[in-house]
Amino acid sequence: MIQAIRGTRDILPDESSAWQRIEAVARRLFARYGYREIRTPVFEQTELFARGIGNDTDIVAKEMYTFADRDEATSLTLRPEATAGIVRSVIEHSLFQQDPALKVYALGPMFRRERPQKGRYRQFHQVDVEAFGISRPGIDVEIIEMALAYIEACGLKNHELILNSVGDPHCRPAYVETLRQALRGQQHRLCADCQRRTETNPLRVLDCKVAEDQALVEALPRIADHLCAECTDHFAEVRRQLDLLGIAYRVSHRLVRGLDYYTRTTFEVVSGELGAQNSVLGGGRYDGLVKDLGGPDLTGIGFALGMERLLLLTPAAPGEPRAQVFLLPLAAGGQDPALLLQRELRGSGIAALMDHEGRSFKSRMKQADKLGARYALILGEEELARKAWTVRDMVGSTQEEVPFQGVVDYLKEKLNG
C-alpha cells in the first residue's frame, strides 16, 4: 500500500471545516487592518533561502528539501518559511513603489525535513503576515496586537506573549562578541551543543534548555544592556504602546530567533499545552532583509503562525450539516420528481441530497439523520398519486403533506424564516 510521505498528513473531510474556519477568521480580521493576500510559489531558487534565512541556520543547513531542476543547472528548494519568497516578490514587482506602507498576508504549506513530532510536520501550514516600509515602533505594536486578536478570535486561551529586542547591525555584532568572550571563559562547563554554538552562533546559547546550563546562561551579559540608543528607544516605545493598549507580555532577554534576518523587536506566543513544540507564533522586525535580497533599503516586520499548532489548541468546531433536506423517493416513479425538486432546491440555496441506492426506509432515515438534515421528504405511492411530498420535520417529529408546486416555497419559508 502506498502511504503518505513521512511527516505529511491528509486533512480529511471531518477536519477541513476547522481549517476553513481559521482561514476565514484570518482573512476577515487581517482585512480590517489593511492587509491583502499574496500568494507566492511553494518553490524558489535555493539561493533565495540561503541568503535570506542564513547559511548557518539549521533550517538552511540541514532541513530544506532541495533538488536539482531537470536541466541540472538550477537548484530549487521547497519553501521552509514564507518571508523570503514574499520579499522576493515585493522586490521583483516593486510593490513598495505603489504602496509605501505595504501590508500583505499569506496562507499555505511550508516544508522542513525534521523528525516528526507533536505539532511538527515535514509539510506544515503557516499563516504569515508582513508589513513593509514602516520603521516606527507603532507597526510593531499593531502587528503584535493583530496577532493576539487573531489567535483569540480562533478561541485560543492561556497563551503568553514573550518580547525581546535583538538589536541591529549597529549594536548586535559588538554584543555577540561580548557574549562569545563571556562564554569562552566557561566553555568547559557548557553542554556540547553550547560549546559549538559559542563559535557558530552565540545567541543560540541563550535558547539552551539543558538544565545544567541554566544558571550559567542566566548570568550571561544581557542584550538589553548593549543596545544602541536607537534600538533602546525603539524597544521602550514598543513597550509603552503595548502597556497603553493593556497587552500583557513578558520581556525575555533569552528570546532569540532561529532565522538570521531579525532585528530589533522579536516576539513569540507560547502555550504550555503544546508539549515541547510550545511556540504558536513567532516573528519580529527584519529591517535589513529587503536590501540583503537586492531590493531597496526597506524596513519590514512580520510573524508566522503554525496552523497545525493553533488547531491543536482550539476547540473543535461543530461541523456544518451536510444537508438541510433529504429526499426519499419510495415510489417506483418517484425518482424523476425527486431529481427535479432537488435541482430546484439547490438553485434556491438549500442544501438538498437524495438517496440514490434505494435501501431500506430505515437506513435512509438514518442517513438523513446523520447528514444533519432538518427535513426528510418522503414520496411513496400515495403521495405520488396526489402529487405531494410528505415533509417530515426531523427535530419535532411532525409531518405534513405539501403539494409539488408549493414545496420549494414551503421549505424556503421554514428554513430561512
Added chain:
RNA sequence: GUGGGUGUAGCUCAGUUUGGUUAGAGCGCCAGGUUGUGGCCCUGGAGGCCGAGGGUUCAAAUCCCUUCAUCCACCCCA
C-alpha cells in the same frame, strides 16, 4: 541525526509476560425486529495476509533478527 514507547477490523483497543482448536470487544457500517416511518433498545451479518520481510519451532499475533510507519522527547522551530 540520537533515544524511548507503540503497530491486531474503518475507529478506539483487549489478547503477547508463560507459543497450542476457527483471533476478540466497543463504536461505526449493512440487514432485520421493536417504535410515534429516523434517534433508544434487541437480534443477526459483513469486515483481519495480527505493519512488512526473514528466522526458530510439530506449531508464531505471541519468541529472535531486519525493515517500515507512528507517537513522545532531544534537537530545531511556527
